[in-house]
Amino acid sequence: MENQPKLNSSKEVIAFLAERFPQCFSAEGEARPLKIGIFQDLVARVEGEMSLSKTQLRSALRLYTSSWRYLYGIKVGATRVDLDGNPCGELDEQHVEHARKQLEEAKARVQAQRAEQAAKKREAAIANGETVADKPRRERKPRPAPRRPEAAERKPRAEKPAPQAPVEEKRTPVTDISALQVGQAIKVKAGNNAMDATVLEITKDGVRVQLTSGMAMIVRAEHLQF
Known part of the structure; x- marks a missing residue:
């Protein structure tokens, strides 16, 4: 539509999606795993709203699913959800493992960048004649991978009530x-x-x-x- 409000950045699009689909997307905190193929659902539901294009939706979805808080939510036992928050099956082990590797690589890149910045500051301080005390950093122990519970130990999950259609306000x-x-x-x-x-x-x-x-x-x- 002409003259509709426009969203310029992927972060603004994510904020809009969290407002539009609160049972699926979140603007902060741990994110819920998304349904496979949810991009097509988004296109069908919101393309054209707020002057959104497929390219903007795809870029926002890529930023959302590569964030640390989303990768933290990809864990054993977690359930994928659709735009309305309905469960769409548990995560596969290969998806959980892929998310864990992505998170480890992202953390490694951040640590490397911090080390490079610290080295540059140290070199600059030495060049200016300042005394630099090297403080060894404590190494963080890797978090143990969660164990998948045995099938016999699993308890049947109670079925969630179907979401009621919202009453349209005048x-x-x-x-x-x-x-x-x-x-x-x-x-x-x-x-x-x-x-x-x-x-x-x-x-x-x-x-x-x-x-x-x-x-x-x-x-x-x-x-x-x-």
């Missing part, structure tokens, strides 16, 4: 932005959905709002609702 479109006030609660329309927001500023180009995820954007009056 909303009134904003026709005059001059009637709005800073700090007022408002709804931002995105496709067939509306997200909670707060008015930060009223400008000649539209209304600057802040979503509950913390992201701020300028929105035109036709995308606002009471």
